[in-house]
Amino acid sequence: MDVEGGLLPAAQSTARRTSSSWGLQKATLLLAYQSFGVVYGDLCISPVYVYKNTFSGKLRLHEEDEEILGVLSLVFWSLTLIPLLKYIILVLGADDNGEGGTFALYSLMCRRSRMGLLNNINLGSLSAYGQKEPREELKSSLTIKGFFEKHFPLRVVLLLFVLMGTSMVIGDGVFTPTMSVLSAVSGLRIKFPELHENYTVLLACFVLIGLFALQHYGTHRVGFLFAPILLAWLGCIGGIGIYNILKWNPSVIRALSPYYIYNFFRKAGRDGWSSLGGIVLCITGAEAMFADLGHFSKLSLRLGFTIVVYPCLVLAYMGEAAYLSEHREDLQSSFYKALPDRVFWPVLIIATLATVVGSQAIISATFSIISQCRALGCFPRIKVVHTSSQVHGQIYIPEVNWVLMFLCLAVTVGFRDTEMIGNAYGLAVILVMFATTCLMFLVITTVWNKNILLAGLFTVGFGSIELTYLSACLAKVPHGGWLPLLLSLITLLTMSTWHYGTKKKEEYELQNKVCLDRFLSLSSGIGLSRVPGVGFVYSSAVSGVPPMFAHFVTNFPAFHRVLIFVSIQTLTVPKVSPDERFLVGRVGPPANRLFRCVVRYGYKEGRWDHFNFENQLLMKVVEFLGMHQQEDGGEPGSSESGELSVIPASQQQVVVVDADTAPPPASCSGGSSSCEIDAAAGGVVSRRVRFEEPWGGAAAGRREAAGKNSGEVKTLMEERESGVSYMIGHTCVEAHEASPAVKKFAVNVVYGFLRRNSRRPAAELGIPHTSLVEVGMTYRV
Secondary structure, three states: OHHHHHHHHHHHHHHHHHHHHHHHHHHHHHHHHHHHOOOOHHHHOHHHOHHHHHOOOOOOOOOOOHHHHHHHHHHHHHHHHHHHHHHHHHHHHHOEOOEOOHHHHHHHHHHHOOOOOOOOOOHHHOOOOOOOOOOOOOHHHHHHHHHHHHOHHHHHHHHHHHHHHHHHHHHHHHHHHHHHHHHHHOOHHHHOOOOOHHHHHHHHHHHHHHHHHOHHHHHHHHHHHHHHHHHHHHHHHHHHHHHHHHHHOHHHHHHHOOHHHHHHHHHHOHHHHHOHHHHHHHHOOHHHHHHHHHHOOHHHHHHHHHHHHHHHHHHHHHHHHHHHHHOHHHHHHHHHHOOOHHHHHHHHHHHHHHHHHHHHHHHHHHHHHHHHHHHOOOOOOOOOEEOOOOOOOOEEOHHHHHHHHHHHHHHHHHHOOHHHHHHHHHHHHHHHHHHHHHHHHHHHHHHOOOOHHHHHHHHHHHHHHHHHHHHHHHOOHHHOOHHHHHHHHHHHHHHHHHHHHHHHHHHHHHHOOEOHHHHHHHHHHOOOEEEEEEEEEEOOOOOOEOHHHHHHHHHOOEEEEEEEEEEEEEEOOOOOOHHHOEEEEEOOOHHHOEEEEEEEEEOOOOOOOHHHHHHHHHHHHHHHHHHHHHHOOOOOOOOOOOOOEEEOOOOOOEEEEEOOOOOOOOOOOOOOOEEEEEEEEOOEEEEEEEEEOOOOOOOHHHHHHHHHOHHHHHHHHHHHHHOEEEEEEEEEEEOOOOOOHHHHHHHHHHHHHHHHHOOOHHHHHOOOHHHEEEEEEEEEO
């Protein structure tokens, strides 16, 4: 029996580990399957237009195959070095706790040093992020950090550089759908040469409208819907590539040697350099793999790319090159001309559907990056919808979706020509990649704490390749390349102005906050009245009394008997643990019944619905009172410290019942293990929530401490039943009269316009309109 008793737990443990391992593998394979419908589409649709755009300039084919083999060699090594080596193997390792993209790299640097300008409040107290600094940093790492920390203009330039890269990704979201869809539907003109260009443009517009109309279903559903399409597409181009290689020219496999790149430039010269603007299109979508990382996982992306995507793309490009070596007259339509007649129509249909999938990658990446910018105060307030409860990074932004659709339709109708769109597309793609390479230098040295020579090798190696492509793309600025620069400039100005105006507003509130002693003396001097109920005062201040509330009290000397100052902070981390989300403290003596609550979110997190959020806040105050009564020996009101305490996630059970069937309202009693809170706003009861106190099942000593604190808790619950109101500032930010003209234009005109046309703070916080109090103030910054 003893032997069996010892073996059984071990067997069960092994079974659990096996089950857990299989569950992890199953989840990874499922994410890898979904990634085909979201991440790789942009890369996979490139064979439709790469050769066409490469040979659309002065580059021509001669009797020998040097040009064809040279272009194929450039495509092969570009795919190998940039998407595979740089992104899949190296850059994916620079994730910000599962999140990717340009802003994720910047947030890593913000968190590890004072190189950034974004919100970094209370990061040191987060256990998940506060212990990741290396114990001994290299001298080069300390030198780089110190150099940026001592020179404020450098930190400004770094932020602008990050915003520039982000703007290019957003601009890329306009050109990817346009280029992909228009290239695919143009295949109809192979079978119908007399078909007018207007009909292909009209069909492309219908496809684009359908694509953006599907976005509200979310990445999860779109991924399942699109994945089979892209897998079928990869199977088609891979199989047709093998067919063309065997049928037309098996010797094209020689192009895998980099010698043919040297030979290509030796023969083609300047025309070969100019053709790089078309070859760069073969790596479009590589940045989207990194930006979409938050939707999936590193392992799932690496499996999908290395096992399926990369081999199929290489075969497709080799097959098309083999066909061109025997059919030089088909340069401008080589992809569709290389299709066997029997499979032309199925491949055309799949290609059109695959372009929709290809566009999905950059659209999802655009949503992710804009969400990060918005959370960190670099983009106007917009609505972010979380479309999956399992994968937290899957989101949908309605305003951005429809703006992208409008811009895509405008570019499709305005340009019509895939050559000009390709010029714009290539420039946007390569600028984003170069920005990522530069930021990776700082990440390798300051975050990974690696030798500066290793970081320099990474930057010089990949940066030289990207600068070569960039030089060719810049030469095409007059021929369509100006459009991504214009769109990116507008986006950059919007984000930088919003960030500047928001920072100035927060600085004003910090400089004009009222200290507690002055506020209490002011309150006693004006005959302050306390009215029944609970008041939530929302502001960005984490200490003192916000100027908005002091302004309100001086003009209307009354506020609620229980007052809670709430500050919601978005930190430069993707997610904050529920155990470390709330910091609660008392403001002034216990008799004043004033509290402060700082709520911390990561930049990738969604907010609770307001009803649950309100009850969570009240619960945290109750837990705070219980914790401090136990620490202070059960003496009510013995702690008047202004320090904030981290309130861990409680294990209470929340049950929602209808107001009609709910029992009469009950308040918390010291000896009870549960409370009921009415969801009332302004005295109107809509529903009731019953929650268990987190210390309800604790030891008798804790229950006794809670019992001694029953007076304050009971008062809090009674005031809650009297009603709740929410106070926020309705501020008008204006530049000071003595400010320069540029600052006045930025703050008064641009920032003012953005504030008036973005979501209202009350809608962002989910505050019910019937219980809202807005305090008007003018900030002169």
